[in-house]
Amino acid sequence: xxxxxxxxxxxxxxxxxxxxxxxxLSTVSFYKIAPYVNYVVENNDxxxxxKKIINIDQSPCFWQKTAIKDKWxxxxxxxxxxxxxxxxxxxxxxLIETTLKTKINNLMCREYSENWFKDESLxxxxxxxxxxxxxxxxxxYFVFGKIGKNEEKxxxxxxxxxxxxxxxxxxxxxxxxxxAKIYKIKACIYLIKASRKAIKEKxxxxxxxxxENETTFGYWVSLIQNKHFWKESQVxxxxxxxxxxxxxxxxxxxxxxxxxKLDKIRILRNQISHHNQIIGIKENxxxxxxxxxxxIQTYEDILYLFSLLGIDPQKDLFxxxxxxxxNKMFCKGRSFEILYNELKLMHNKI
Numbered sequence: 001x002x003x004x005x006x007x008x009x010x011x012x013x014x015x016x017x018x019x020x021x022x023x024x025l026s027t028v029s030f031y032k033i034a035p036y037v038n039y040v041v042e043n044n045d046x047x048x049x050x051k052k053i054i055n056i057d058q059s060p061c062f063w064q065k066t067a068i069k070d071k072w073x074x075x076x077x078x079x080x081x082x083x084x085x086x087x088x089x090x091x092x093x094x095l096i097e098t099t100l101k102t103k104i105n106n107l108m109c110r111e112y113s114e115n116w117f118k119d120e121s122l123x124x125x126x127x128x129x130x131x132x133x134x135x136x137x138x139x140x141y142f143v144f145g146k147i148g149k150n151e152e153k154x155x156x157x158x159x160x161x162x163x164x165x166x167x168x169x170x171x172x173x174x175x176x177x178x179x180a181k182i183y184k185i186k187a188c189i190y191l192i193k194a195s196r197k198a199i200k201e202k203x204x205x206x207x208x209x210x211x212e213n214e215t216t217f218g219y220w221v222s223l224i225q226n227k228h229f230w231k232e233s234q235v236x237x238x239x240x241x242x243x244x245x246x247x248x249x250x251x252x253x254x255x256x257x258x259x260x261k262l263d264k265i266r267i268l269r270n271q272i273s274h275h276n277q278i279i280g281i282k283e284n285x286x287x288x289x290x291x292x293x294x295x296i297q298t299y300e301d302i303l304y305l306f307s308l309l310g311i312d313p314q315k316d317l318f319x320x321x322x323x324x325x326x327n328k329m330f331c332k333g334r335s336f337e338i339l340y341n342e343l344k345l346m347h348n349k350i
Contacts, residue, residue: 010041024076032079033075035277036075036078051074054077054343078280083275085336088336089278092336097220104223108235117194117198120192123192129188141185142189147189155185159178187225198214218266224258230255243309244309258305261298264298268293281293
């Protein structure tokens with residue numbers, strides 16, 4: 001069965017919709033539209049409510065009024081609605097990402113040097129990988145390039161054999177401590193891999209080129225998540241977040257909360273960057289399946305972190321200029337809150 005037939009059968013459409021669907025799939029992958037098809041099917045009981053809301057009170061932000069005649073119309077409407085929400089959120093994602101990497105890099109350059117990203121000992125220290133066996137495991141699995149469940153079992157055995165043979169540790173590492181070591185090795189590999197890759201491709205790479213071209217948002221989030229860089233080292237990344245309601249004596253207690261919020265923002269950023277679904281998401285649709293995801297909560301987290309970082313989004317990025325001019329045919333954008341509330345019915349399920 002082809003993709004078109006699958007859509008027609010799944011949505012119980014008339015066969016005369018074939019040409020319309022084929023035209024749509026000529027520019028949009030079936031795998032991009034499939035989540036919206038599944039959403040409509042799973043919320044079949046809400047179809048009439050959706051149809052009524054959209055037909056009566058349709059957003060002026062879409063280029064033309066299109067009545068929802070059947071479920072295929074609803075699928076394509078939700079697909080376009082997802083694009084609109086992603087566009088509305090992009091400036092917020094852009095602002096928090098550029099602010100974080102600028103502030104972190106400025107602190108790292110000031111406290112260490114402009115070559116901080118090349119100093120691997122800095123990262124080994126940050127993750128307390130001070131045993132010779134730590135570095136041996138790091139080197140082995142850095143080359144291997146992956147630490148999955150099988151590799152984790154191997155590493156556990158390496159640590160156990162190391163302790164039994166040399167007996168140099170005052171106390172044996174517990175299972176939870178070995179698990180923590182594995183996490184630290186994985187995190188350290190992730191950060192150092194970016195540096196080594198950049199240096200390999202361009203030996204004399206400058207700091208500005210590394211920051212702008214060789215790092216992901218996840219790279220900077222990982223630096224913040226590291227407790228050493230957060231509070232124990234001379235760089236003290238926690239100082240970036242003292243512009244809002246949090247007092248200096250409370251900031252260390254907020255490390256986990258801030259780290260979790262940034263990780264949710266990272267997930268949202270990746271969904272938007274890859275043109276993926278951000279509406280009606282279930283946890284099992286995300287790579288980080290263990291993390292509960294709420295679109296509106298993540299948006300509110302961005303605003304909260306703006307306040308801690310001393311950012312006024314209206315002033316710093318002209319976000320309040322994202323308005324829809326209803327007198328013109330083409331929309332110049334709308335605020336995220338307005339777009340979100342237009343189909344609040346579907347977000348209630350998130």
